[in-house]
Amino acid sequence: MTAHKLTTVDGDDNRQGSADHIQYVTVVIGSQLFGLPISQVHDVFVPEKVTQVPLAPPEVEGVLNLRGRIVTAINMRRKLHLKPNDADQGMMAVGIEYKGESYGLVIDAVGEVLNLPRNEMEANPSNLDFRWAEISGGVHRLDGRLMVVLDVDRLLSSLIEPKAA
Template identity: 55%
Template structure:
């Protein structure tokens, strides 16, 4: 593909749904996102890992609600603060990723992508695929498989 000036136009872009936890912006590849909704009626699960805030009903399906703040080790939000949920699927199970807010969909090319910074907190580094520098902001790209595999990792450590 060529631009009007004859230069090649890069076609290797990826669409990311942006989500926010506090002021930090994260990206999820759009092909992993199934729903965006306001979570309601979350039922706590006794003895569940701290990151699991409970179960909810999403159009007749039981969905595990996972708090991104807790998963990343970020202090809790203020009581009554608005929250959103991103519907994700992993191995046939549906998850609701609870975030502070959902932004826009960004189409980003490899020219702004960088590897995961070595000084990024280890909890974040283990579930990140890289970062994009965007006009003074950093977009941390989350690895959905790693993000949702926390239960498997803990179980294998115990065995």
């Protein structure tokens, strides 16, 4: 399985970034840039042999074996209500640990790691699609494009907590 641990970035030993900066792993979903706090990203891998889970919520792509652990893959495009990926386009996944379980967020591509000051993050614009607002922790204005900060905890808890009564 092609997976590699993310280790230190720029020779900086502090994975969290300094107190007033946060390091983000940037990912692309659809055409939008998203950022995940690096402290929450376990690894990045190419999902292979994904087993579909019947009766699962639509956001769940399936389950797969990553080095002997069973990882639940979440289709981020579906979660964000974007158009599905073209079949031939390669998939990437970001591995995340949440409450002792492994999840993989299936995304289009992984970008660079950015070190961004905390105070530059802005709150969600009020007209943001509610399905996005639900899982967005805020927005960073970068040169020429916007980066939405993914709130991993909210994302996963929104999927785990039973919605239906």
